[in-house]
Amino acid sequence: MKKHNFYAGPSILPEFTIKNTADAILDFYGTGLSLMEVSHRGKEFVAVMDEAQDLFKELLNIPEGYHVLFLGGGASTQFAMIPFNFMSKKAAYLNTGAWANKATKEAKGFGEVIEVASSADTTYNYIPKGYDIPADADYFHITTNNTIYGTEIHNDMDINIPLIADMSSDIFSRPIDISKYTLIYGGAQKNLAPSGIAFVIVKEDALGKTDNFIPTMLDYKTHIKGGSMFNTPPVVPIFAALQTLKWLKAQGGVEAMYKRNVDKANVLYTEIDTNPMFKGTVLDKADRSIMNICFVMNDGYEQYEKEFMEFATAKGMIGIKGHRSVGGFRASTYNALPKESVEALVACMQEFKNQKS
Ligand SMILES: *Cc1c(COP(=O)(O)O)cnc(C)c1O
Numbered sequence: 001m002k003k004h005n006f007y008a009g010p011s012i013l014p015e016f017t018i019k020n021t022a023d024a025i026l027d028f029y030g031t032g033l034s035l036m037e038v039s040h041r042g043k044e045f046v047a048v049m050d051e052a053q054d055l056f057k058e059l060l061n062i063p064e065g066y067h068v069l070f071l072g073g074g075a076s077t078q079f080a081m082i083p084f085n086f087m088s089k090k091a092a093y094l095n096t097g098a099w100a101n102k103a104t105k106e107a108k109g110f111g112e113v114i115e116v117a118s119s120a121d122t123t124y125n126y127i128p129k130g131y132d133i134p135a136d137a138d139y140f141h142i143t144t145n146n147t148i149y150g151t152e153i154h155n156d157m158d159i160n161i162p163l164i165a166d167m168s169s170d171i172f173s174r175p176i177d178i179s180k181y182t183l184i185y186g187g188a189q190k191n192l193a194p195s196g197i198a199f200v201i202v203k204e205d206a207l208g209k210t211d212n213f214i215p216t217m218l219d220y221k222t223h224i225k226g227g228s229m230f231n232t233p234p235v236v237p238i239f240a241a242l243q244t245l246k247w248l249k250a251q252g253g254v255e256a257m258y259k260r261n262v263d264k265a266n267v268l269y270t271e272i273d274t275n276p277m278f279k280g281t282v283l284d285k286a287d288r289s290i291m292n293i294c295f296v297m298n299d300g301y302e303q304y305e306k307e308f309m310e311f312a313t314a315k316g317m318i319g320i321k322g323h324r325s326v327g328g329f330r331a332s333t334y335n336a337l338p339k340e341s342v343e344a345l346v347a348c349m350q351e352f353k354n355q356k357s
Contacts, residue, residue, distance in 0.1 A: 002316055003316050004345065006341070008330060008332045009168075009190040010195050011190055011319075011332055012332075013240070013336050014335075016246070017240050017244045017247060021194075021239055021240045021243060029044050035235060046229075048235075048242055049070075049227070049229060049238060052068075052245060053068045053070075053228065055245040055246065056068045056201075056241075059249060060172070060176060066201055067204055068199065069202065069220070069223045069224070070198070070199060070228050070234070070237075071223060071233075072198075072234055074189075074195065075186050075187035078103075078166070078186075078198050079103040081218050082106075082107070083109070084214045085218075085219065086139050086164070086209070087111055087210060088209070088210045090113075090136060090137045091112075091113055091114070092113075092116050092133050092137040092161075093140075093141045094116055094117060094141065095115050096118075096146050097146040097149050098124075098148055099143050099146070099166060100143040103166060104141075107141070117130075123281075123326060126151060126284050127153055127287045133159055137161055138161070139162040140162070140163055142157070142166070144167050144170055145168070146292075148323040148330075149282070149292075150281060150282050150289045150326075151282055152287065152290065154286070156176055156181070157180060162183075163181050164183045164184075165181055165185075168187045169186070169190040169191065170291050171184070171186050171190075171192065172191050172192065172248060173191060173291055173334075173335060174261070174290075175258060178201060182202070182206045183202045183203065184201040186199055188241055190291075191244075191334050191335050196234040196236065202224070207221055208221065244336075247336075261290045263339065264339050264342045265288070265333060267339070268333065268345065271349050272293070272349075275349050276353065277298055277304065277352065277353045278295050278297060278298055278349060279299070280293075280294065290333065292330055293330065293332075294322060295328055295329050295330075297328065304356065311352050312352075316344065317344070319332070
């Protein structure tokens with residue numbers, strides 16, 4: 001039976017990525033050696049790194065003056081690297097969920113942290129609006145897609161201080177105006193590659209403005225200077241990321257991806273909103289994520305939660321259990337998830353409703 005992979009992360013990757021990476025692990029570009037056993041400074045791997053950085057820039061239309069880095073330590077290490085590199089005394093954070101909180105916690109070690117707004121009051125089921133950003137903060141940090149709660153900031157903000165964004169779970173899902181951001185980062189394992197790297201897009205001239213002592217490995221300048229190869233980089237995830245980038249380009253790039261993602265999300269949200277057995281957890285449609293779609297059993301049907309999970313699992317749906325802090329169900333509809341999988345989930349929901357009514 002075909003499996004439909006709705007895992008939130010690590011998550012579905014294009015078959016193209018998995019197959020080419022598997023081939024390179026056995027024989028890297030005809031060298032007769034594995035990708036895992038060659039020098040990262042050899043010409044074959046250097047070409048992989050260069051092409052991955054170039055294609056990353058091309059697909060997101062990244063302007064001059066920005067660098068693309070692939071660093072170990074996941075998005076979570078970025079939570080600390082950001083204040084190390086950008087915070088002198090004060091930073092502003094938008095509290096939209098667990099990941100935003102983890103980022104905020106690290107900044108607190110560097111000075112004053114202003115939480116400009118929070119949606120914690122309703123388990124983060126909306127994106128706060130109408131808040132003030134302190135003009136004297138060193139930067140403003142946002143999490144554009146809240147993987148756990150299914151909310152998303154869909155626009156690129158215009159603000160007067162440096163904007164830093166965690167885009168772990170929505171990078172490459174839509175076109176972005178990079179020029180609005182000083183730094184964008186994320187773990188690769190949601191939309192790009194297997195775990196093991198974080199991607200970072202950083203504006204070079206915004207660096208070097210704090211007096212913080214920055215440990216060498218946590219200094220973005222180290223990695224810019226080293227071409228993202230100051231030390232041995234995670235070669236397998238970087239190779240896989242290059243395959244996903246090639247696949248993205250062949251699919252028509254981020255504009256085409258965005259159309260497909262909106263279409264997939266609409267199909268599932270429409271079912272959630274019209275099937276009487278289910279309801280969405282994010283009520284304001286403008287805040288709904290197109291990458292992580294959260295829903296629960298509707299009022300009066302709560303007792304069917306476990307039964308629906310078993311029903312859907314038996315039909316090949318994988319990874320639809322909601323995060324424990326939200327409950328219910330979460331379908332992650334990342335770039336590589338085909339529309340066919342969304343349609344299969346919708347068919348499950350309809351069949352279940354017909355059985356029960
Ligand atoms: C998954 C995730 C992270 C954590 O990524 P790691 O690479 O595991 O550190 C951070 N932020 C968001 C929004 C995420 O979805």
